[in-house]
Amino acid sequence: MTWEQAVSVLALVVALAALVVGIVILGKIRARGARVSPLTAREEDAGELPDPAGPAAFVVNPVKVADGAALRRRAAEIAADLGLPAPLWFETTAEDPGAGQTQAALEAGASVVVAAGGDGTVRTVAEVLAGTRVPMALLPLGTGNLLARNLDLPLESTELLIHTALGGTDHPIDLGWLQVATTPVDDGGAAGPAEAADPAPAPAEHLFLVMAGIGFDAQMVAGADDELKARMGWFAYFLAGARHLHGRKTRLKMRVGEGEVRPLKVRSLLFANCGRLPGGIVLLPDAELDDGWLDVAALDTRGGLVGWASLFGKVVLQGLGFRRQLPAPSSIEFWRGREVHVSCSQPEQVQVDGDLIGQATQLTARVQHSGLRVRTR
Numbered sequence: 001m002t003w004e005q006a007v008s009v010l011a012l013v014v015a016l017a018a019l020v021v022g023i024v025i026l027g028k029i030r031a032r033g034a035r036v037s038p039l040t041a042r043e044e045d046a047g048e049l050p051d052p053a054g055p056a057a058f059v060v061n062p063v064k065v066a067d068g069a070a071l072r073r074r075a076a077e078i079a080a081d082l083g084l085p086a087p088l089w090f091e092t093t094a095e096d097p098g099a100g101q102t103q104a105a106l107e108a109g110a111s112v113v114v115a116a117g118g119d120g121t122v123r124t125v126a127e128v129l130a131g132t133r134v135p136m137a138l139l140p141l142g143t144g145n146l147l148a149r150n151l152d153l154p155l156e157s158t159e160l161l162i163h164t165a166l167g168g169t170d171h172p173i174d175l176g177w178l179q180v181a182t183t184p185v186d187d188g189g190a191a192g193p194a195e196a197a198d199p200a201p202a203p204a205e206h207l208f209l210v211m212a213g214i215g216f217d218a219q220m221v222a223g224a225d226d227e228l229k230a231r232m233g234w235f236a237y238f239l240a241g242a243r244h245l246h247g248r249k250t251r252l253k254m255r256v257g258e259g260e261v262r263p264l265k266v267r268s269l270l271f272a273n274c275g276r277l278p279g280g281i282v283l284l285p286d287a288e289l290d291d292g293w294l295d296v297a298a299l300d301t302r303g304g305l306v307g308w309a310s311l312f313g314k315v316v317l318q319g320l321g322f323r324r325q326l327p328a329p330s331s332i333e334f335w336r337g338r339e340v341h342v343s344c345s346q347p348e349q350v351q352v353d354g355d356l357i358g359q360a361t362q363l364t365a366r367v368q369h370s371g372l373r374v375r376t377r
Contacts, residue, residue: 039151039171039290039376052134054109055079056166057088059101059125061117064141071116071158078162087166092117098124106134112375114165118142119210119353126372127207130175135373137165144354146210150274150289151376168375173289175371176208176273180350180360208273208352209372211283212365214342215250215268216299218349221356249300251345256296256337267311268299271340271365283315286334292369293336302329339366 058075062068068091076086088108090101098115102125105113115125116139129136139161140148154160181204206212252269255261272295275284287295301307311330340363347359 039173039374052109052111054111055085055088056112056114056137057090057105057108057110058114058116058139059090059092059098059105059121060139061092061097061121061141064117064121074159075162075166078159079166082163082167084166087114092121092124097121099128102128106132110134112137112165114139116141119144119146120355122147123207123209123353123355126175126209129373130207130368130371133373135170135375137168137375139165144278146277146353147274147374149278150210150276151374153376164377165375168377170373170375171290172370173209173372173374174273174292175368176212176271176294177205177366177368178208178212178271178350178352178357179205179364179366180357181362182347182360204357206352206357208271210274210353211270211272212350212352213268213270214252214344214348214350214360214363215266217268217270218351218356221349221351221354250348252348253343254296254298255341256335257339259337264298266298266300268297269342270297270299271295272297273367281315284334286336290370292338292367294338294340294365294367296335296337296340296365298331298333300331339364 056075056079058072060068060071065071072089075089079085079087088105088110090104092098092101098117098121102113106128112135113125113129114137115122118140119142121142122136122138122140126136138148138151138153139158140153140155145155148155153164249265249267250269251263251265253261253263254269270283272284272287274289275282275287275295277283284295284297287293299311301311307329310328311332314328314330314332342363342365344361344363347361350357350360350363
């Protein structure tokens with residue numbers, strides 16, 4: 001065994017040990033009732049416009065469903081029990097992961113669109129519903145199910161999830177948008193006049209409901225094997241992350257709103273609409289889905305495995321309400337704003353809600369307050 005392999009194995013052992021300790025502590029967090037603040041309906045939303053009155057529409061990723069016909073039958077049965085019309089049914093394809101199906105549901109007069117699939121399906125449906133009166137409900141069938149966890153939906157029961165989707169309560173939540181662009185590195189004027197005159201492509205903007213990030217978190221997403229995710233769930237991301245513990249840091253400059261430009265050297269920079277991760281871990285304790293703010297966290301470690309263990313401990317302690325920064329080989333810094341601008345010294349991997357969207361050197365994150373209605377219990 002080479003020394004690189006030995007270090008990797010040791011890193012995995014330490015990380016597993018930290019996870020076990022974290023799970024024990026997280027059990028105590030749950031016992032104390034630690035949870036993301038529940039959503040509350042706003043008075044100004046009531047009575048503005050009539051809510052859509054048509055049937056529910058399911059936008060289903062068939063790859064995530066073991067028995068689509070049985071699910072469709074059960075959804076129709078529950079709708080009938082609630083005195084509702086039979087739901088509409090749309091299945092996504094490789095060519096259209098849900099945008100066209102959601103638009104078709106709107107045109108059919110759907111009263112609610114149920115995103116049945118993983119976080120990618122949820123994001124796609126939400127992009128179309130953003131800014132409309134039609135709420136989105138969730139039937140989470142993926143690996144992370146990040147938004148569903150932050151909404152405290154009953155993930156243990158498909159039956160309860162369908163009941164919630166068809167008969168729950170609607171609440172407005174914020175949306176995060178991440179605009180990314182790759183700017184060519186300055187080569188000292190080597191490019192010819194024709195090249196320099198070419199217009200740059202318009203930056204793409206991607207919606208995120210939970211969290212977007214650059215650095216270690218995106219590398220972890222990129223390294224997670226699809227087959228392993230299907231077998232092990234979110235733990236596959238943890239294993240992928242163990243392979244990047246000794247990776248390089250990300251150098252960037254960040255400006256929150258109209259504030260000063262801050263040079264940073266970090267493991268990860270995260271933009272959060274809400275703060276809960278799989279396993280009950282609360283990474284950004286102040287992040288709430290309906291507060292109109294984007295929460296930003298810069299995570300850093302020093303000293304190899306000791307630094308990572310320290311960082312994990314700080315994250316767990318945050319869930320217990322301990323926020324004081326102590327001298328240690330790790331740090332978590334927080335900011336809040338409605339728009340954040342970031343530039344990187346070289347192209348870096350970027351992820352939104354656990355989906356890799358490529359590399360970028362320029363990012364702008366912004367919040368859309370009350371941009372989407374969601375259905376919860």
